[in-house]
Amino acid sequence: MTDGALVDLVGITKQFGGVRALKGVDLSVRPGEVVALVGHNGAGKSVLAQILSGVFPPSSGEIRVGGKPVAFTSPSDARLYAIETIYQTLALADNLDAPANFFLGRELRTRFGFLDKKKMAEEAKKALADLNPNFTDIERPVRQMSGGQRQAIAIARAIHFQVQLLIMDEPTAALGPHETAQVGELIKRLRAQGIGILLISHDVRDVLRLADRIVVLKNGELVGALTAKDTNEDEVVDMIIRGRKLDANGAVK
């Protein structure tokens, strides 16, 4: 494991029936560090992210938070360790409005255990306005909202509560250039606050701009780890495509 890491993944494997989606992956994220996870479709990026966010357990291997082994049986377990996730699918309930989605699973209650709808609407409105000042019409089903607004809800609820590690699975896939730039700014701001970020992305240029470290997955294996400031687009793309395996010391064979 890495000293001072927020989270360590050690020897993580994942088997779906006969398919080995992950074949022993080690990965650490430190506070205030942006680690980018890149690779082709099907390389295992999302599977790794979902293991870390508690959607399903690994077949073998260990997740450590602050050096201590943990076992997540659901995403609410991961949340207890301040691990929040922005899923590629956003994981919103289309029939509920923005405040309901924002607080889904951790609703504010009145003294008698009833939903405190007024307070939730106020807090959600404030949090969403922080991300997008024009986003005020929040009390309607999210199925009626634009892709950017839906993304804003998913992002806002992930960073509103206690968060130490933020997993972002393709956070800009559905966004236009302006909104993508906003997400970039947000990542920098969160990093400055000491939050660790695991960023999963296709966009190598984005990754080079935002990440401290770049980790390359291919066919469920870690094939490379690069420092963002010492590498370039060609090298990363080359590694994604050809995938060179690392030896025990982390050097390229």
Add this chain to the structure above:
Amino acid sequence: MQVTLSPLTLRLFVKPPLIPLLLLATFVDGFWSLGNLRTLAESISTDGLIVAGMTIVMIAGGFDLSVGAVMAMGGVTAVVLLPFGIVPAALGALIAGGISGFLSGTLVTRLRINPFIATLAMMVMVRGATLAYTDTRPVVGLDDTFLALGQGDPLPYAFLIMIVVMLAAHVLLYHRPWGRHAYAVGADERAAQMTGLKVNRLKIECYMLSGALAAFAGLLLAARLGTGSPIVGEMTPLTAAAAALIGGASLRGGEGSIMGALCGLLFVGCLINVMNLLGVPSYYQRMTIGGLLFALVVVEGLLQRARPR
């Protein structure tokens, strides 16, 4: 030209056309008589408990075909336990219904069986067990308190209980986190799971609630009839589903409300009542309810195609 109707107007005039039906019913002799209104109140109150449970299950994306059989089981269980007192009888019925719901919910969640198939199996099993236990004959209970529960003046007790249950269900769905989670699970189970909701547990709870309510409805019916009959409730899943669907619930889940279900219940109840007053033979009544359900499912299917999710 687009006409916008308030939700309440829509509820009362169009979906379902409750007020038009009531106006039409004025032409039916005896509809507005006190005796008939009482009959109507009695008949919708037991079904009302079941519609409340069915609506909750449907909001969470499920369906419960076993409600009629569980109702019969609940009535029989209550009457059989009556010698031990009315409280054990009621608890026994509730527990039996809850267990049957737990089994349905377990089949649906852990074994990933389609809710229609799972609750169909439960329906046949529960009905079979009830018929076997009673040897297909009604069990008779002669406890004064119990029989009094089937009465009530001017309003039947069962009707008051139904109103209380509907109110409680409404509060559960709209003012408690649990209800909000049920809507989220019904809309997108995977998203709900990723948000950290305990999807399986919640769905099992929905089926347990539906089972317990159906069994309690059976108890009330048995109190009114003075017997626990193993053959009641054959049409109940269909009338309850029709009422829930008319009231805005959807087979896709995530939609529906108790207020809507209440309107749907009144509509279906009045329809059956009017047919009874007109002397429509029960086979034609079945055809009508079946046709109504058919039409609702077709409309829902068309809507689903028109509005890709």
